[in-house]
Amino acid sequence: MSDFVFHVHEPEPPLHRWVESIWYAKGTVPYKREKIAPTGSTVFLFILGDPIIETADNGEGETIRSDFGILVGPHDRPVINEPTGETHAVGVVLTPVGVRPTLGMVPSNLRGRVLHLNEAWPEAAGIRQLLLGEGDPSAMVSTLERQLTSTVGAAESGVSRIESALQLIEADPVLPIADVAASVDVSHSHLVREFTYFVGITPRAMARLLRLRRLLEGLDVRDATDWADLSVSLGWYDQAHLIRDFKRHTGVTPTEYVTAQRATFGQVAPEDAAGFVPQS
Amino acid sequence: MTELTGQAATQLANIEASSGRTRAEFTAEIAAAGLEKHGEIVSYLKQNHGLTHGNANLVAKLVRDDMAGGPASDEELLQAQYSGPKAALVPIYDEVSAIALGLGDDVDQVIQKTGVSFRRAKQFLLVQAPSAKRVQLGLNLPHTPKDERVKETSGMCSHRVDITSPEDVDDSVASWIAAAYEAADG
Numbered sequence: 001m002s003d004f005v006f007h008v009h010e011p012e013p014p015l016h017r018w019v020e021s022i023w024y025a026k027g028t029v030p031y032k033r034e035k036i037a038p039t040g041s042t043v044f045l046f047i048l049g050d051p052i053i054e055t056a057d058n059g060e061g062e063t064i065r066s067d068f069g070i071l072v073g074p075h076d077r078p079v080i081n082e083p084t085g086e087t088h089a090v091g092v093v094l095t096p097v098g099v100r101p102t103l104g105m106v107p108s109n110l111r112g113r114v115l116h117l118n119e120a121w122p123e124a125a126g127i128r129q130l131l132l133g134e135g136d137p138s139a140m141v142s143t144l145e146r147q148l149t150s151t152v153g154a155a156e157s158g159v160s161r162i163e164s165a166l167q168l169i170e171a172d173p174v175l176p177i178a179d180v181a182a183s184v185d186v187s188h189s190h191l192v193r194e195f196t197y198f199v200g201i202t203p204r205a206m207a208r209l210l211r212l213r214r215l216l217e218g219l220d221v222r223d224a225t226d227w228a229d230l231s232v233s234l235g236w237y238d239q240a241h242l243i244r245d246f247k248r249h250t251g252v253t254p255t256e257y258v259t260a261q262r263a264t265f266g267q268v269a270p271e272d273a274a275g276f277v278p279q280s
Numbered sequence: 281m282t283e284l285t286g287q288a289a290t291q292l293a294n295i296e297a298s299s300g301r302t303r304a305e306f307t308a309e310i311a312a313a314g315l316e317k318h319g320e321i322v323s324y325l326k327q328n329h330g331l332t333h334g335n336a337n338l339v340a341k342l343v344r345d346d347m348a349g350g351p352a353s354d355e356e357l358l359q360a361q362y363s364g365p366k367a368a369l370v371p372i373y374d375e376v377s378a379i380a381l382g383l384g385d386d387v388d389q390v391i392q393k394t395g396v397s398f399r400r401a402k403q404f405l406l407v408q409a410p411s412a413k414r415v416q417l418g419l420n421l422p423h424t425p426k427d428e429r430v431k432e433t434s435g436m437c438s439h440r441v442d443i444t445s446p447e448d449v450d451d452s453v454a455s456w457i458a459a460a461y462e463a464a465d466g
Contacts, residue, residue, distance in 0.1 A: 076451055106383065109383060192375075192378045193377075195378070200382065202374075204375060205375070205450075208447065
């Protein structure tokens with residue numbers, strides 16, 4: 001992995017409210033493809049090198065092969081990423097509420113989908129030209145941040161309430177959605193609708209996948225894991241329910257996940273590898 | 281709905297608090313049970329909710345007023361569809377309706393007696409609760425998705441999907457609803 005360059009940049013406010021990070025990647029991964037577990041975010045990437053193939057819904061959904069760019073909508077199933085050669089790309093990870101202000105799109109229409117970036121977003125062609133004109137990675141990332149800052153839309157009313165709801169769900173993914181609604185002072189059905197309007201997935205689906213994120217991020221694949229113990233401490237009814245959610249979001253069983261991570265990342269799995277399942 | 285004052289209002293508030301049901305919920309439930317006569321409603325309330333005769337008498341009177349007061353509200357119609365053992369299906373309905381309404385400002389939600397219809401230029405989704413075990417989605421899809429959960433059907437909808445748990449309302453289900461929405465554009 002040492003020849004793989006990966007930089008992550010966190011944008012400044014006010015863009016930071018809509019864009020979680022901008023990353024730059026260049027290099028060849030030592031495997032054929034990978035399953036990437038959902039984070040609740042929409043992601044888009046500008047491809048500057050060899051084409052990349054992405055398939056939605058754990059390999060059962062739409063497939064896109066592009067040497068321009070790909071948009072991956074909000075999803076709760078893994079997306080399969082398959083570089084055809086060297087990966088060279090600049091990516092944008094939106095916050096859960098970032099789709100409307102950044103892209104001006106309806107998040108629900110993007111759920112579980114992969115799209116050609118140039119077809120979905122007319123501004124993409126001009127931005128990609130600017131990126132290709134830059135010499136080094138940090139200049140590309142700054143240019144992209146400047147572009148997004150200049151085109152981003154205003155905050156719609158109600159979005160701060162959904163940001164508060166997201167904070168509550170992130171802090172405690174097992175919290176009943178009715179309690180979240182009560183905390184932000186709206187009815188249960190109002191919260192579910194408004195949340196889906198801004199995020200593209202429902203609060204219940206978001207809570208489910210954030211609970212699994214918490215498990216993946218806390219997992220040390222080098223150690224033996226007591227899955228029964230872990231399932232109880234993170235609020236699953238039992239181990240069978242944990243395994244079902246694990247497969248739903250990662251596409252593999254816990255054992256397959258640990259084996260794949262060990263085989264690729266060896267003794268030191270990088271922190272940002274949580275949710276990645278390399279496949280040879 | 282006629283508003284109550286004085287003693288009757290206090291009595292109703294106490295009934296609602298102790299039974300855990302609102303006046304609208306009583307009305308929806310009685311309507312769903314198909315009861316119309318005062319005496320029948322009084323016995324039903326005493327038997328099923330343990331109301332005293334005096335309390336049952338008041339609720340029966342109010343329910344009959346509400347039922348006579350023209351068509352039921354959307355809320356009452358929806359409650360009637362998901363009353364009793366079907367109340368457990370409400371989380372599935374919530375997931376599906378949020379997805380359908382999130383697709384655009386042009387989505388109309390029409391709550392009928394036996395189902396909820398989501399329409400654009402034409403209907404793209406019909407949500408029904410045919411039993412306490414499942415919610416049935418009727419979709420109008422241009423193509424049949426490769427998923428064993430989707431069954432071809434005829435009539436008002438081209439495809440049918442049975443959902444038994446809110447967790448099953450996943451990316452695939454959302455993408456079918458989105459595809460039906462796109463196809464309902466005129």
